[in-house]
Amino acid sequence: xxxxxxxxxxxxxxxxxxxxxxxxxxxxxxxxxxxxxxxxxxxxxxxxxxxxxxxxxxxxxxxxxxxxxxxxxxxxxxxxxxxxxxxxxxxxxxxxxxxxxxxxxxxxxxxxxxxxxxxxxxxxxxxxxxxxxxxxxxxxxxxxxxxxxxxxxxxxxxxxxxxxxxxxxxxxxxxxxxxxxxxxxxxxxxxxxxxxxxxxxxxxxxxxxxxxxxxxxxxxxxxxxxxxxxxxxxxxxxxxxxxxxxxxxxxxxxxxxxxxxxxxxxxxxxxxxxxxxxxxxxxxxxxxx
Numbered sequence: 001x002x003x004x005x006x007x008x009x010x011x012x013x014x015x016x017x018x019x020x021x022x023x024x025x026x027x028x029x030x031x032x033x034x035x036x037x038x039x040x041x042x043x044x045x046x047x048x049x050x051x052x053x054x055x056x057x058x059x060x061x062x063x064x065x066x067x068x069x070x071x072x073x074x075x076x077x078x079x080x081x082x083x084x085x086x087x088x089x090x091x092x093x094x095x096x097x098x099x100x101x102x103x104x105x106x107x108x109x110x111x112x113x114x115x116x117x118x119x120x121x122x123x124x125x126x127x128x129x130x131x132x133x134x135x136x137x138x139x140x141x142x143x144x145x146x147x148x149x150x151x152x153x154x155x156x157x158x159x160x161x162x163x164x165x166x167x168x169x170x171x172x173x174x175x176x177x178x179x180x181x182x183x184x185x186x187x188x189x190x191x192x193x194x195x196x197x198x199x200x201x202x203x204x205x206x207x208x209x210x211x212x213x214x215x216x217x218x219x220x221x222x223x224x225x226x227x228x229x230x231x232x233x234x235x236x237x238x239x240x241x242x243x244x245x246x247x248x249x250x251x252x253x254x255x256x257x258x259x260x261x262x263x264x265x266x267x268x269x270x271x272x273x274x275x276x277x278x279x280x281x282x283x284x285x286x287x288x289x
Contacts, residue, residue, distance in 0.1 A: 010210060051063055097151065116151070145215070168257075
């Protein structure tokens with residue numbers, strides 16, 4: 001494990017809060033994604049559906065998690081604020097190979113995580129029976145952008161070929177996108193967390209990561225110039241805004257969106273706005289593998 005990154009190895013997936021899981025699933029299907037069936041974590045009063053894509057780091061997964069609340073009375077305290085308010089990304093979930101070791105490093109550095117919790121949930125695959133994903137999770141903490149940590153015990157369940165092919169040719173989540181009143185100042189927190197210096201791109205975004213999937217923070221002006229939509233507001237001056245997805249064929253993506261009546265724009269790729277993507281901006285870019 002890399003102590004400079006506090007044991008964090010990759011930005012694994014994005015926890016996206018949705019008010020209605022059925023409606024959110026339908027919205028993402030209109031965008032051309034294939035989703036997993038609904039899975040319940042009954043002990044926490046939550047349910048999710050996943051958009052699984054191809055992992056970029058060994059031992060990690062790569063996906064969008066749509067998460068809804070089924071019983072608010074069962075929500076762990078750290079999840080109550082996360083799973084409320086406006087729809088959209090509420091936490092980056094970082095992968096670690098050892099949740100106990102990562103917890104020691106993070107807690108020792110002043111990040112106020114509780115010890116990891118072990119979670120086992122049922123995932124019923126139509127026509128194939130049930131599988132049981134298991135993981136240890138450090139529940140979210142407050143930060144300029146909320147994040148938490150996960151150790152998989154059977155990551156292969158997230159890498160099934162039948163869930164990795166999408167009509168829109170999506171291949172991988174390549175970046176979480178945030179906006180800040182002062183992006184350079186806001187990214188400094190994550191430079192310390194990941195033990196890496198951020199790189200400022202030509203579009204004004206500050207990119208940093210412990211692995212290959214990046215967090216990219218933009219000032220308001222740079223965000224609105226790139227994506228052509230208004231930046232989300234945030235009480236602390238920093239907010240999640242969306243994600244960047246690499247696809248194999250922008251032409252096929254455009255045909256899917258057009259066929260489903262989904263408006264899109266964008267100069268650097270294809271951009272879908274928050275109305276169509278449950279509070280998120282999604283920028284699709286073509287990337288050869």
